[in-house]
Amino acid sequence: MSTGIVTTDLRKTFPVRRWQGWRRRPAAAPVPAVDGLSLRIPPGQVTGLLGLNGAGKTTTIRILSTLLRPSGGTVSVDGLDVVEHAREVRRRINVISGGERMVYDRLTARENLWYFGQLYDVPRARLRVRIGELLDLVGLTEAARLPVERYSRGMRQRLVIARGLINDPAYLLLDEPTLGLDAPIAHQLRALIAQLAADGVGVLLTSHYLAEVEQLCRHVYLIARGSLVAQGSPAQLAGQTVRRHTVRLVLAEADPSVTAALRALAVRHDAELTVDVDDEGRPRFALRHPEDLVGAVVTAVVQQGGAVAGLTVTPPTLEDAILALADPAAVAR
Amino acid sequence: MSHALRVVAAEALKQHRRLFGQPLVLFSMLLWPLLTLAATYYTVLPVMESAAAPQRWPVAADPRRLLAFLAAGALAYTFFFSLVQSAWHFSFERVSGTLEALFLSPASRMALVIGNGAAALTQNAWLFGCFAVAAATAADVLDVAHPGMYVVAAVALLVPAVAWGAFLNSLLIFSRDSAFLYTLLDDPLWFVAGVRLPLFALPVWIKVVGLAFPLTSSLVVLRGALLDRADLGDLVVPLGWLALLTVGLFGGASALLRLGEARVQRTGGLQVF
Numbered sequence: 341m342s343t344g345i346v347t348t349d350l351r352k353t354f355p356v357r358r359w360q361g362w363r364r365r366p367a368a369a370p371v372p373a374v375d376g377l378s379l380r381i382p383p384g385q386v387t388g389l390l391g392l393n394g395a396g397k398t399t400t401i402r403i404l405s406t407l408l409r410p411s412g413g414t415v416s417v418d419g420l421d422v423v424e425h426a427r428e429v430r431r432r433i434n435v436i437s438g439g440e441r442m443v444y445d446r447l448t449a450r451e452n453l454w455y456f457g458q459l460y461d462v463p464r465a466r467l468r469v470r471i472g473e474l475l476d477l478v479g480l481t482e483a484a485r486l487p488v489e490r491y492s493r494g495m496r497q498r499l500v501i502a503r504g505l506i507n508d509p510a511y512l513l514l515d516e517p518t519l520g521l522d523a524p525i526a527h528q529l530r531a532l533i534a535q536l537a538a539d540g541v542g543v544l545l546t547s548h549y550l551a552e553v554e555q556l557c558r559h560v561y562l563i564a565r566g567s568l569v570a571q572g573s574p575a576q577l578a579g580q581t582v583r584r585h586t587v588r589l590v591l592a593e594a595d596p597s598v599t600a601a602l603r604a605l606a607v608r609h610d611a612e613l614t615v616d617v618d619d620e621g622r623p624r625f626a627l628r629h630p631e632d633l634v635g636a637v638v639t640a641v642v643q644q645g646g647a648v649a650g651l652t653v654t655p656p657t658l659e660d661a662i663l664a665l666a667d668p669a670a671v672a673r
Numbered sequence: 674m675s676h677a678l679r680v681v682a683a684e685a686l687k688q689h690r691r692l693f694g695q696p697l698v699l700f701s702m703l704l705w706p707l708l709t710l711a712a713t714y715y716t717v718l719p720v721m722e723s724a725a726a727p728q729r730w731p732v733a734a735d736p737r738r739l740l741a742f743l744a745a746g747a748l749a750y751t752f753f754f755s756l757v758q759s760a761w762h763f764s765f766e767r768v769s770g771t772l773e774a775l776f777l778s779p780a781s782r783m784a785l786v787i788g789n790g791a792a793a794l795t796q797n798a799w800l801f802g803c804f805a806v807a808a809a810t811a812a813d814v815l816d817v818a819h820p821g822m823y824v825v826a827a828v829a830l831l832v833p834a835v836a837w838g839a840f841l842n843s844l845l846i847f848s849r850d851s852a853f854l855y856t857l858l859d860d861p862l863w864f865v866a867g868v869r870l871p872l873f874a875l876p877v878w879i880k881v882v883g884l885a886f887p888l889t890s891s892l893v894v895l896r897g898a899l900l901d902r903a904d905l906g907d908l909v910v911p912l913g914w915l916a917l918l919t920v921g922l923f924g925g926a927s928a929l930l931r932l933g934e935a936r937v938q939r940t941g942g943l944q945v946f
Contacts, residue, residue: 354941402941405777409938430779441770446691458683459778461676503774 343418344542345381345404345511350374351412352399352566373399375566376413381511383542386533388557388574390546390662396566397546401513404544405435417511431460433511436504438497438519445489449480449499452488453506460507467506474502477532479525494522501529511542518549530556550658560658562665570665578661585632589625589641590618590650598646599623605640609633622649677784684788685795692762693796702800710747713869714740730871738900741814745896746868748805752798752830753866753888756838757858759793764845772846776937782930783839786846790838794831809899818904825905825912829894833887833915836922843926847933847942867892887922890915 352374357364374396381387381404389397402408404415406426415422417429443452450471457467475481478498488496497520504512514533518526526549533556537543547553553560554574562570562577570577591598599615602625606613611629618624627633634653641648718736720726727734732742763786766772775785809815817823845854863869865883872880872893883889893911897903905912936942 355939399941407773407776407938408941409935427779430777435777442774444687444691444771445769447687451687451690455683455687456774456778458679459775459780461679461779 342383342510342540342542343416344383345379345415345417345544347377347379347400347404347413347415349413350377350379350400350403350410350415352396352403352408353411372411372566374403374410377563377566377568378413379561379568381542381544383510384537384540385558386537386543386545386556388545388547388553388560389563390550390553390560390658391563392662394565395563397563398515399566400563401435401515401544401546405433405513406430431507432509433513434504434507434509435513435515436501436517438516441500443488443496443499443503446487448485448487449475449491449502450484452499453502456503456506462507470506470508474505477505478502479528493520494525497521498525501532509541511544512536514543514545514547516547517545518547518552526552550662554658562662564665570661574658577665578658585629585634586654587625587627587629587632587634587637588650588652588654589627589637589648591623591625591641592647592649594623595644595646597644598641599625601640601644602627602637605633605636609636676779677781680780680784681788681791684785685792688759688762688789688792689796702797703804706747706751706801707804710744713743713747717743717869730874732871737812737814741809741812741900742871742896743869744805744808745900746863746892748798748802749830749888749892749895750863750866750868751801752794752834753837753886753891754859754862755793755797756790756834756841757855757862758797759789759838760841760845761855762793763789763842764848766846776934782843782934783927786839786842786926786930787835789842790835793838794834815899816902817899818902822898822904825908826895826898829898829912829915830891833891833919833922836919836926837887839926840922840929843929843933847929847937862886862888865889884914885918887915887918890918 351372353370353372355366356370357366377396377400379387379389379400389400391397399408403410404417404422406422406429409423417432420429420432422429444455447455453471453474454467457470462470472481475484478501480495480498480502483491483495488499491499501517512533517533518529521529530552533543533545537556543556545553545557557574560571560574560577561568589602602615603613605611606627609629609631611627611633613628614626616624625637627637632653632655634651638648638651717739721730721733721736721739732738766775776782841854841858848854865875865879866886866888867875867883868888872883872889875883890911894908894915897908897911
């Protein structure tokens with residue numbers, strides 16, 4: 341029965357040892373890489389796992405894929421514990437990482453896929469068909485008999501993607517899968533991920549390309565320092581932060597009455613206002629507020645007889661949310 | 674075909690494509706062992722020509738038998754050292770990032786290391802093995818009690834060699850600093866195993882050390898069965914010891930694979946190189 345990947349209070353601490361004289365001793369307080377993480381990756385859906393560098397995303401993926409053993413908590417894949425039933429879990433999952441490793445340079449694409457197909461015990465007749473399908477899918481059919489060492493970076497990454505799909509995984513863990521890919525291929529891969537999810541595959545996606553996450557993920561977990569800080573749809577996450585709409589206004593020339601009116605507006609709405617000058621020495625205002633205050637700003641300027649030289653409104657983005665939620669101190673700076 | 678057999682076959686083919694892609698490899702497979710054999714023969718020959726040598730070691734009196742003795746040593750050494758090389762190459766999978774891909778899969782780890790070792794054995798040693806058999810037959814140096822002893826000799830060489838390969842693979846696969854083992858198992862291996870000298874000529878402590886390596890007993894059986902007309906009864910002790918070592922090496926490999934994988938799962942060492 342497909343119940344998805346479920347982690348409960350997942351913890352991972354790497355043992356750290358330091359030389360003391362002639363002996364290596366455990367360090368006093370190792371820092372947890374994952375700290376009490378509870379996630380659910382259901383079948384038939386793309387779930388996002390976001391966080392800044394070092395947040396614990398890759399460690400989480402390594403635990404889910406059985407490459408690492410959790411220090412605490414549980415992980416199950418369709419009800420199978422990843423520690424007790426590691427071999428069965430490995431049949432159901434696969435991992436695609438960006439960075440074009442995980443394939444053999446001297447082998448051709450076809451040989452690489454055949455080799456991994458054997459490791460995953462794909463039935464012989466099915467494997468023959470599957471290799472053809474995957475080569476076609478990633479656009480390597482014509483280069484299938486060339487050694488991988490003669491491939492471009494993008495071609496190698498496409499082969500890594502095909503390798504990750506060789507066993508028809510029920511769950512696919514994607515760690516920056518479009519890293520280094522050209523835009524058309526990345527676009528093609530995103531379409532493929534969406535199609536896989538539509539076909540019932542449970543996908544976990546980590547990516548630095550937030551547009552990719554917003555486009556593909558129905559649910560996103562945001563982690564920082566190994567812990568969950570927020571979750572929801574990309575839109576819900578973007579709405580969880582205090583900083584929402586930003587109205588940026590440039591005046592044609594300095595006008596104290598307009599400045600005073602905008603300051604009064606900010607106080608009245610409890611909005612954050614910053615004032616400086618642009619490259620041409622014109623006064624520039626940035627007003628941040630949960631609501632879009634562009635109408636009120638323009639009215640205030642016009643009422644005071646000011647002339648608008650530039651006006652932009654930036655809606656809340658997922659990137660804002662990640663920065664605000666994952667590292668509030670940095671945003672405050 | 675069971676999954677484990679498929680893994681062994683796939684691993685063998687992969688290794689063949691990775692390491693034996695160039696036809697020039699054929700030269701090193703035959704030329705290198707032959708050069709080593711020639712160097713040994715002409716180094717030992719002047720010593721053996723002294724009057725006292727044949728009294729201690731009758732083989733020394735007959736250059737043809739001496740060459741057969743050394744060739745048997747070179748053949749067995751080629752088998753065993755090819756597995757040291759294969760294990761060393763296997764350890765590079767960590768650097769290339771493919772070791773992670775292997776451990777992501779449900780493939781039996783034991784099947785992987787056996788496949789890797791068996792492939793190395795077949796590919797490295799077949800040419801020199803064929804040459805040695807042909808040369809021994811042509812030179813008429815074989816002295817065999819009965820045809821069944823050919824099988825005994827082959828089994829005593831092949832099975833412990835595969836166990837040795839599996840053990841080394843399981844040892845080096847998790848080791849980041851394995852180069853020293855490669856050096857340790859090169860010259861010292863032929864020295865302590867009696868590859869170029871009869872065992873009785875070695876000090877007792879070296880003989881004791883040599884017993885820990887399956888190559889030593891494999892060579893005793895190989896030379897006894899093929900050159901000295903020994904039958905099964907004459908070789909029961911080295912064969913028994915060889916069987917024990919083989920079981921120990923397979924058991925050790927299995928334990929090392931389990932412990933090694935558990936350790937890298939705990940420390941995250943699989944991606945560190």
